[in-house]
Amino acid sequence: MRAARLIKMVLLLQSRATMTAAELARELEVSERTVTRDAQALSEAGVPVYADRGRAGGYRLVGGYRTRLTGLARSEAEALFLSGVPGALREMGLEDAASAARLKVSAALLPSLSDASRAAAQRFHLDAPSWFTAPKTPELLPSVADAVWDDRRVVARYRRGDAEVERELEPYGLVLKAGVWYLCARVAGRDSFRVYRVDRFTAIDPAGVDERFLRQEDFDLPAFWEERAEQFARSILRAEVVVRLSPDGARRLPYAVDPAAAREALELAGAPEDDDGWVTVTVPVESEEVAHSQLAGLGPDVEVLAPESLRARFASDTLRMTALYRP
Numbered sequence: 001m002r003a004a005r006l007i008k009m010v011l012l013l014q015s016r017a018t019m020t021a022a023e024l025a026r027e028l029e030v031s032e033r034t035v036t037r038d039a040q041a042l043s044e045a046g047v048p049v050y051a052d053r054g055r056a057g058g059y060r061l062v063g064g065y066r067t068r069l070t071g072l073a074r075s076e077a078e079a080l081f082l083s084g085v086p087g088a089l090r091e092m093g094l095e096d097a098a099s100a101a102r103l104k105v106s107a108a109l110l111p112s113l114s115d116a117s118r119a120a121a122q123r124f125h126l127d128a129p130s131w132f133t134a135p136k137t138p139e140l141l142p143s144v145a146d147a148v149w150d151d152r153r154v155v156a157r158y159r160r161g162d163a164e165v166e167r168e169l170e171p172y173g174l175v176l177k178a179g180v181w182y183l184c185a186r187v188a189g190r191d192s193f194r195v196y197r198v199d200r201f202t203a204i205d206p207a208g209v210d211e212r213f214l215r216q217e218d219f220d221l222p223a224f225w226e227e228r229a230e231q232f233a234r235s236i237l238r239a240e241v242v243v244r245l246s247p248d249g250a251r252r253l254p255y256a257v258d259p260a261a262a263r264e265a266l267e268l269a270g271a272p273e274d275d276d277g278w279v280t281v282t283v284p285v286e287s288e289e290v291a292h293s294q295l296a297g298l299g300p301d302v303e304v305l306a307p308e309s310l311r312a313r314f315a316s317d318t319l320r321m322t323a324l325y326r327p
Contacts, residue, residue, distance in 0.1 A: 002038075005028055005030065005038065006038055006041065006042060008027075008028060009024060009028060009035075009038055009039075009042065010042065010047060010061075012024065012027055012028075013049065013059060013060060013061045014061060017060060018052070018057075018058040018059065018060045019058050019059055019060075020057070020058040020059075021035045021036065021058070021059065023058070024059060035059075039051060039059055047061075048061060048062035048063060049061060049062075050062045091137045091138075091141055091142075091181075092141060092142060092145035092174070093142040093145065093146075094145070130178040130179050133179055136199070138181055138198040138199040138201070140198065140201045140202075140203075140204050141181055141198055143204040144171060144174065144181075144183055144198055144201065144204060145174060147171045147204065148171045148172070148173060148174055148183075150212070151170075151212055151213055151214075151215050152171075152206065152207075152211050152212055152213070153168060153169070153170055153188060153206075153207035153211045153212065153213045154168070154169055154171060154204050154205060154206060154207055154211070155167075155168050155169075155203075155204075155205045155206070155207050156168075156169050156196075156201055156203065156204050156205075157201065157202045157203040158196060158200055158201055158202065159200040159201075159202060160200075164202060167187055167188075168187065168188040168189075168207055169183075169185040169186070169187060169188065169196075170185055170186045170187075170188055170213040171183055171184075171185045172184050172185055172186060172193065172215070172216075172219055172221065173219075173221040173224075174198070175221070175225050177229075180197065180199070181197070181198040181199065182195050182196065182197055182198065183195070183196045183197075183198055183201075184221060184224060184225065184228075186216075188207070188213075193219075193224060195228055230260070233258060233260065234260075234261075234284075236286050237258060237261055237284035237285060237286055238286065238287070239284070239285050239286065239287055239288060239291070240282055240283065240284055240285065241282070241283050241285055241288075241291050241295070241304060241306065241307065241310060242280065242281070242282050242283075242304075242305040242306040243280070243281060243283060243295065243302050243303060243304050243305060244273075244278050244279070244280050244302070244303040244305060245278065245279055245280075245281060245298075245301060245302055246276065246277065246278055246300075246301040246302075247276075247277040247278075248301045249298050249301030249302045250266055250269075250279060250281075252297075252298055252301065253265075253266065253281075253283070253298070256294045256295060256297050256298055257283055257285060257291070257294050257295070258284070258285075261283060261284045261285075262283065265281040265282060265283045265284070266279075266281060268281070268282075269281045280305065288307065288309065288310050291310060292310060292313055292314070295314075296314075296317070
């Protein structure tokens, strides 16, 4: 924690001529006393931090001191922000750039902090793919990633069902969700953004001589993905079931069906119907088939009221279970 703060302090002083103790404390989210101690530690380590006294004083770096962190190439600096996802870097062809960036950062650290990268790697790791799947890297992922980094317009061929379509795309960003890569892009000449599964691309080619596009500056990839993911989750919930739930069934419902849909259904539920606390709720589901599979996990803590066809399926299941477990 302190190592990151010391580096940030040097970079702040490097980017501004002078900063007061109060300004540094606000930026670093520490007390002014901690700023004084950190400045002393940097000075003892050979970083020329100088303190000017008086009302107009503050901290500054002497003699145009610059850290070696500025030796990072653009691709290395960009890759460094993704270094917590080593598998993703490897799949996008950025592993070498990230490795070079880590070496440069390590060389710029104080001797007492030289083991920082190893210590962090031994304590934190992000495993992005989902369980019980063998993730396969899309063949065209490196080409798509290059186009995203360079703001380069491409002509993409894409499998849609049994057909193949061609679109001129402006690739804005890549998202790795549960081991599956998605491209957020805008179709050239249109304002709306769309999401494409990268493993469904069959070809990625440059769009021509004037292939660079002007990125929309206010585009926020995390916010866009969050909104689109929520829209997708709701779009597949095309059916509804009416069920009675015991208190334990109500508690477990968000683990059986879509969590957001379950929470919304429970919030709209009326008061308990009896002294045992059972409630009736209407739950959006993907289909009757999916609902049958999901709700079966709640066992005797759920009673399906509608549709009648789903209720009949559970009644049939109950008779078969009774026959299996009859003494």
